[in-house]
Amino acid sequence: MKLSSQAQAFVLHFGEMGSRWGFNRTVGQMFALLTIHSEPVNADQLAEALKISRGNVSMGLKELQAWRLIELHHQPGDRKDYFTAAGSIWDLARTVFEERRKRELDPTLTLLRQLLLTEPRDEQESESQKKIQEVYSLLEMLDQFANTLSKLDEKDLLKLMKLGSGLSKLLELKSRAGGKKADTKK
Amino acid sequence: MKLSSQAQAFVLHFGEMGSRWGFNRTVGQMFALLTIHSEPVNADQLAEALKISRGNVSMGLKELQAWRLIELHHQPGDRKDYFTAAGSIWDLARTVFEERRKRELDPTLTLLRQLLLTEPRDEQESESQKKIQEVYSLLEMLDQFANTLSKLDEKDLLKLMKLGSGLSKLLELKSRAGGKKADTKK
DNA sequence: CTTAACTTTCAGAAATTTCTGAAAATTGTA
DNA sequence: TACAATTTTCAGAAATTTCTGAAAGTTAAG
Incomplete structure (x- = not known):
């Protein structure tokens, strides 16, 4: 569980940004770590890498599970719980978006x-x-x-987000084409 | 500066949600109060209505100004500073959105x-x-x-947000119509 | 210039949040 | 069942954030 200096910086930054994104520093760090590290990681490894207590890791994992951002795995012949980020970067962003909508x-x-x-x-x-x-x-x-x-x-x-200024043109297009509700509007 | 019980509930709720939206309780309350109250309000009135110290109000106003969410006004013959929400609900939402993008x-x-x-x-x-x-x-x-x-x-x-399931149809439409970048995509 | 009205600042107090670590609970294995 | 490995809990400690209020600063009017 040695982190490259890049990974280190990434993790620390997510810790600092954490509160703006809806979780506390260590939860932010744990999430970041599980995100850049593709191999499953156990609680002891997290505690060691982030230099936080085992209890704190346990609470953080619970919270990340409530956010549906991590997944539990098991390694054969090892009783420890291992975790990975729940899906691709894209999946994670989507989940954060949905959870925040719910909470905010x-x-x-x-x-x-x-x-x-x-x-x-x-x-x-x-x-x-x-x-x-x-x-x-x-x-x-x-x-x-x-x-x-x-x-x-x-x-x-992806298509929508990449539209840029094409978005207003597309909306214009819709008006002209006469979208389903165009004539229903009060 | 007597608040109706509705207004009161509204203000308290925005205080509680404040932290999820990027500001602290009293700043959230001040913002909510200035939002439902269309008349300009001065610092003493805020302190009294929210039962917080004058110093806290001063700090909160400063923060709301940094967010560009409030506007300063003056009443003729009164040296006090008066504040209102900066624009319509729509304007405010837009500003919060932009500021959060910047900060997050x-x-x-x-x-x-x-x-x-x-x-x-x-x-x-x-x-x-x-x-x-x-x-x-x-x-x-x-x-x-x-x-x-x-x-x-x-x-x-407004048109975009109201599209609902029409959005994916519109995006489909775009592909077929052959949007500018449709054939450039790698 | 002086004064009074008003606003801002900021050190320390209060409140809240986060973290630790030891104890309790749970779980798999034999 | 007994036990050892592992995870969770939670009371209190530590860290951080927010709030107060008195003092300092600013500004307009006379």
Whole structure:
């Protein structure tokens, strides 16, 4: 479990960025390590490579499993648990995207939906309600869009992301061609 | 500065979600408050409404300004600084999106670019390099795509997000129509 | 220039999050 | 069943982040 200096830098950086991506430093490091290292790695190796306690590794692995970012394996004749990143870089990015949508959008949508149920009692509340409705509509749409993106297969997703300025042209094209809902819009 | 119970719930929730969205609790609350409250608000009012110290408000405002999420105003005959959310809900969402891209993607792209410059010294390093390249390619593409989305005008963005399953059909359409780069792909 | 109104700063306190390591629990083997 | 290998748990310690409030800084008006 000796890391090249490149790998080392990669791992440390993912640790630092971790909190911005939704996990803590050591979880970020563990994820990065399992991502660049294609061979399965066990908990002791992680603890040694990252210089963290065995207990911390155990908690981190649990969290990465909750994110569905790692997979458990077994080596014949070895009772230890071995882990690898769950799939290709592409698969991992997709999973992170989906999990983040769930964690960042869903709870808010649920709350806002609930707030919109209660009738405003006065002018003041009516004003708030209106803003809440706006926020809700936007986040709801964003959530649906994220969902649509998640469902695209790799080929289409790649095509879409590579469009660049072609995207607005394509959207234009759609209007002219008269997309299914083009004439339904209010 | 009395908040309706709806507004109150909204503000508290944004405080709790704050950390997942890239800012701390009180900054999240301040942002939420300025978002539902259309009238300009001054620092003392924020401190009172959120029950936090004046110093904390000052720091939070500074951070929200760094995010470009609030605007400074002045009331005639009043020396205090007043703030409002910077634009419509739509504008705000766009800004959050752009700022997050900058904070979450750019530093990593910079590091990976740098790691890719050094020649691998052995088989081990060559393996790491390969993975780093894959991660880089994906994040670079994602960054470009986010950039493209940021540049779309509101009309097109709305159209795109509302496509739903129509999106893959549209992409299909593009292939058949023979997009500019369709035959250039390796 | 002086003063009063207001804002910012920042050292230390408080709150929160993360980490350790020893003990408890689990699991496979004989 | 007994035991040794391994993993998980979790109380308290350590590290980090956030918050307070008093002092310093800034600015406009007289």
